[in-house]
Amino acid sequence: MFKYTYPALIFQRWGWKNIGGVKLIKKKGIFDVFFREKPAMMLVELKNADANVYASVLAKQIDCTYSHVVKILQEMQKAELIRFKKEGRLKLLELTKKGTDIASNIESIRTML
Numbered sequence: 011m012f013k014y015t016y017p018a019l020i021f022q023r024w025g026w027k028n029i030g031g032v033k034l035i036k037k038k039g040i041f042d043v044f045f046r047e048k049p050a051m052m053l054v055e056l057k058n059a060d061a062n063v064y065a066s067v068l069a070k071q072i073d074c075t076y077s078h079v080v081k082i083l084q085e086m087q088k089a090e091l092i093r094f095k096k097e098g099r100l101k102l103l104e105l106t107k108k109g110t111d112i113a114s115n116i117e118s119i120r121t122m123l
Contacts, residue, residue, distance in 0.1 A: 048074050049082050050116050053091065056105050057113035063103045 051072045056063055069079040083103065086092045091109035095102040105113060 045116065045119075048072055048078070049086070050120075052079065052082060053086070053105070053109060053113035054117050054120075056092065056103055057110055057117070064100060065103065068103065 052068060055068060055071050065079050065083060066076055068083075069076045072079070083092060083094075086109070087094065090106055091112060093104050093106055095104050
């Protein structure tokens with residue numbers, strides 16, 4: 011449960027509910043309980059991409075800010091899930107074998123839920 015000192019707002023998109031004007035509770039789908047939505051969907055989007063993917067394109071596809079996507083991508087690179095492939099000024103994104111396996115599993119779990 012999250013507490014805020016200012017009047018609570020209702021964020022329908024994220025499932026936030028106004029309770030008493032002070033407390034917010036986020037109702038999560040079962041998938042979101044196990045996985046953070048944006049990072050999981052980034053891996054799935056990279057796996058299902060038909061063409062070259064850049065961080066800015068990925069940000070638009072998952073409806074996320076560019077800076078947040080870059081931060082998550084850097085964490086994924088450290089975990090050896092993706093690699094950056096530099097072509098001139100452009101940085102292309104590629105899934106590693108480990109990243110592809112995890113993306114496939116996420117996709118499978120998502121369809122089962």
